[in-house]
Amino acid sequence: MPIPRRRPASPLLLTLLIASALSACDSEESPAGPTTGVLVIVRAVDIESGTNLNGIQVTVVGGSQDGLAASSESDQVPLQLRTGDVTLRVTVTGYQPVTQRLRVAAAATITVPLSARVVRLSGRVTDAQTGEAVAGATVTVSSGASAGRTIVTDDSGLYSFADLRLGSSTILAERMGYTATGRDTTLSSDATDFDIAMPRRRTTLAGRISLTGGTASVPTALEIVDGLDRGRSARADASGSYALGQVYWGTFRVRLSSSCHDTVESTVTISHDNSALGGTLTQNYSLPVRGFTISGTVMEMPFNRVSVGALVRLFRGDNGALVTSATSDGTGRVTFSGMCGNFFTRTDKSDFRTQETQIQRVFNSVDAVMTLQWTTYDVRLSGGLREAQALVSVTGGLYSGTSTSFGAFRDNCDCSEAQISIRGPSTIRISKPGFQSQTLTVDVQRPTSLSITFVPSS
Numbered sequence: 001m002p003i004p005r006r007r008p009a010s011p012l013l014l015t016l017l018i019a020s021a022l023s024a025c026d027s028e029e030s031p032a033g034p035t036t037g038v039l040v041i042v043r044a045v046d047i048e049s050g051t052n053l054n055g056i057q058v059t060v061v062g063g064s065q066d067g068l069a070a071s072s073e074s075d076q077v078p079l080q081l082r083t084g085d086v087t088l089r090v091t092v093t094g095y096q097p098v099t100q101r102l103r104v105a106a107a108a109t110i111t112v113p114l115s116a117r118v119v120r121l122s123g124r125v126t127d128a129q130t131g132e133a134v135a136g137a138t139v140t141v142s143s144g145a146s147a148g149r150t151i152v153t154d155d156s157g158l159y160s161f162a163d164l165r166l167g168s169s170t171i172l173a174e175r176m177g178y179t180a181t182g183r184d185t186t187l188s189s190d191a192t193d194f195d196i197a198m199p200r201r202r203t204t205l206a207g208r209i210s211l212t213g214g215t216a217s218v219p220t221a222l223e224i225v226d227g228l229d230r231g232r233s234a235r236a237d238a239s240g241s242y243a244l245g246q247v248y249w250g251t252f253r254v255r256l257s258s259s260c261h262d263t264v265e266s267t268v269t270i271s272h273d274n275s276a277l278g279g280t281l282t283q284n285y286s287l288p289v290r291g292f293t294i295s296g297t298v299m300e301m302p303f304n305r306v307s308v309g310a311l312v313r314l315f316r317g318d319n320g321a322l323v324t325s326a327t328s329d330g331t332g333r334v335t336f337s338g339m340c341g342n343f344f345t346r347t348d349k350s351d352f353r354t355q356e357t358q359i360q361r362v363f364n365s366v367d368a369v370m371t372l373q374w375t376t377y378d379v380r381l382s383g384g385l386r387e388a389q390a391l392v393s394v395t396g397g398l399y400s401g402t403s404t405s406f407g408a409f410r411d412n413c414d415c416s417e418a419q420i421s422i423r424g425p426s427t428i429r430i431s432k433p434g435f436q437s438q439t440l441t442v443d444v445q446r447p448t449s450l451s452i453t454f455v456p457s458s
Helices: 011-025
Strands: 038-046 056-060 069-072 076-081 084-092 098-104 108-114 118-127 138-143 150-152 158-165 167-174 181-187 191-193 196-198 202-211 220-224 233-235 241-248 250-258 261-270 280-282 285-287 292-301 311-316 322-327 333-339 341-348 355-362 366-374 377-383 391-396 403-405 417-422 424-432 435-444 448-452
Touching: 038 056, 038 084, 056 076, 069 076, 084 108, 098 108, 118 181, 138 158, 150 158, 167 196, 181 196, 202 220, 202 250, 202 261, 220 241, 233 241, 250 285, 261 285, 292 311, 292 341, 292 355, 311 333, 322 333, 341 366, 355 366, 377 424, 377 435, 391 417, 403 417, 417 424, 435 448
Parallel strands: 038 108, 118 191, 118 196, 202 280, 202 285, 292 366, 377 448
Antiparallel strands: 038 076, 056 069, 056 084, 084 098, 118 158, 138 150, 138 167, 167 181, 202 241, 220 233, 220 250, 250 261, 292 333, 311 322, 311 341, 341 355, 377 417, 391 403, 391 424, 424 435
């Protein structure tokens, strides 16, 4: 007789099933066994699906065989019973036990329908990073006796299954923008609270920050100013490329800054719409230039006067590339506008040596002094006295105060030569203890050699 589905078994139905089985067996030969009993095979089925159940436990309740029990991991249990009335209790893990009285007259197989035990499972799905409720998350029983059951969380992140079967199960929560999160549980009580915290997905935020205007290369940075990653930042390389890994999905603001450009803020949203799972979101930005003025005065030394008509060339400090050039005006001034970063200048003028001037960290307007040194010539003095350290001093002319000693230009060797760089009309004094001092008046317009005779003091 087929077993009705989704209806609990009534005592009358069980009696009819057992009676039918016993009647069919009356005409058959009893199996071999003790003369005091007959073999009864007990099977159990799920009342909803009709499938056979394994792990059956059968116990005799009351009577002369009270306490007699048998169990099997398979879907049937053999039991040797005495003839007459007997009460059996049939149990299977996860199902409501059934107690049934029957009359044993001959060998028989009986089938007992069992109703599954159910439990309520409820909980809340939250954001693992913020603790806030995750609405619209799909919660699925992915394994266990109730596998396939699903429900969606409400606005408060709550969900509830009213009738899950007992046993081990895996509960899986899924929501766009979050990592699917599964947790194992054993359903064994009347009601179970089961919360799930879902971590947000992460991805790499990358791109390029371009700088407008002809400025020198300067550090450029991107910083997240709110949201879960607040305070995290990345610095762009020399090409302007940046990358910030493991950024949580969501909406947040970023700030882009450079010493030579206006600060820019922008809103970023990382979601399924613009980022492959575990991939990279590319965000490119452009920062408008914020230039400053480099101005300066060109001075001619040793005259300490402004230089008119000097050529001043401006180079980038990082790569030495020429940026621009200017000629000093009637007041010796030059001006370069719209500049920012690190620079250096080279100043040239006829009859003066080329001079370099470093102008670092131009992040505000800068006023500098660029000097030109008048071209000088070497004056070499030689004497027949091979003794060390006769003193040579310039006591008159533009280079008054300059001094050296014999041998100084040759690593202080005990030599009879000295060398000094001057130009124009000058007075030179040579002195050494034990010798008469000498004073020379010269007009140096080219490299010059002078011979000195040392005369001992009287």
